[in-house]
Amino acid sequence: MAKFPADEIHVETATLFLRKQRKLAHLRVRKRGDTIIIESGPKNDAVAHARLRRVTAQWWTLEMPSHVGRWEPTPISAPLQQALTTLVQQFPWTLTPIA
Numbered sequence: 498m499a500k501f502p503a504d505e506i507h508v509e510t511a512t513l514f515l516r517k518q519r520k521l522a523h524l525r526v527r528k529r530g531d532t533i534i535i536e537s538g539p540k541n542d543a544v545a546h547a548r549l550r551r552v553t554a555q556w557w558t559l560e561m562p563s564h565v566g567r568w569e570p571t572p573i574s575a576p577l578q579q580a581l582t583t584l585v586q587q588f589p590w591t592l593t594p595i596a
Contacts, residue, residue, distance in 0.1 A: 501551045503528040507577060511535065511549070514581050515592075521585075523594045532560075535584075537594060544595045547588070549580055559584055561591060 511526040511533055523537050524546065531551045536543040548568060549557040557580045559573035573583050585592065 500531045501554060502531050503533045503551050507533050510577060511581060514578065519585050521592055524592060546591050547584055549577065
């Protein structure tokens with residue numbers, strides 16, 4: 498199955514959504530392969546909050562980090578904007594700042 502790499506436009510979309518619309522300025526977004534990763538903290542010791550994996554041209558799946566640092570899939574699969582909305586509305590505690 499062909500992979501659909503994440504693009505800079507996806508990073509920008511997620512960043513604008515989180516920072517401007519939801520006022521989550523402590524978060525940053527980066528891309529790696531077919532995923533965009535939402536993280537915070539210093540870049541050399543980042544805290545992962547969630548990641549979205551691009552599975553088709555339009556659909557993304559939401560994955561959350563487990564307590565042992567592995568990524569666990571969720572049943573959430575939607576277009577990017579809808580997946581981000583679901584993340585913020587259904588899993589808000591995962592996006593809180595880590596002291």
